[in-house]
Amino acid sequence: MGSRVRDFGLRSPYDKVGGLLYFGRMLDKIRSHRKGELPFEYEANLGKGFDEKCTTFLRVRYELVVDYVNDGLNEEAILESCFGMGRRPSEGEIYMWNEFMRKRGWNDDLSETLESQKKKEAMLSRSEIQTMFQFIDADEGRLVNDKHINRYSRSRYGRTGNGVPAKE
Numbered sequence: 001m002g003s004r005v006r007d008f009g010l011r012s013p014y015d016k017v018g019g020l021l022y023f024g025r026m027l028d029k030i031r032s033h034r035k036g037e038l039p040f041e042y043e044a045n046l047g048k049g050f051d052e053k054c055t056t057f058l059r060v061r062y063e064l065v066v067d068y069v070n071d072g073l074n075e076e077a078i079l080e081s082c083f084g085m086g087r088r089p090s091e092g093e094i095y096m097w098n099e100f101m102r103k104r105g106w107n108d109d110l111s112e113t114l115e116s117q118k119k120k121e122a123m124l125s126r127s128e129i130q131t132m133f134q135f136i137d138a139d140e141g142r143l144v145n146d147k148h149i150n151r152y153s154r155s156r157y158g159r160t161g162n163g164v165p166a167k168e
Helices: 023-034 049-057 064-070 076-084 092-104 109-119 132-139
Strands: none
Touching: 023 076, 049 064, 049 076, 049 092, 064 076, 076 092, 092 132, 109 132
């Protein structure tokens, strides 16, 4: 972890709302920004990056989500409104969304960004941080959850090599 714990009151990107990863975190960022409590370094990406990926997946404009938050709707009502204004993804599409987001930064176009962020926050030695979600959790002082790694190929202590899930 970096030299400081950065608890901004934002939930982990792993936390789900209506089965969707990241959506609740996006709402937390919008609320925090509205209150003037969102750190400056987070403001530059409001409506961009993962926020944009999420709203594109739901086929709604980010500004619409901001309006729903500012109107005081709870997160379930906001998500239902997004489904109504955009589209309601199937269970399979939600699964694909979650898997896509959960692995961002691991051997993809964000890998270089992840390494750069780890370097900036003095986390290069943290080999357990392999995805952007893990980086976010570590950077904000949460334990890195490595359960996303395919347990058929890796245990807590290294590779099992036999195709059998490691005991947890």
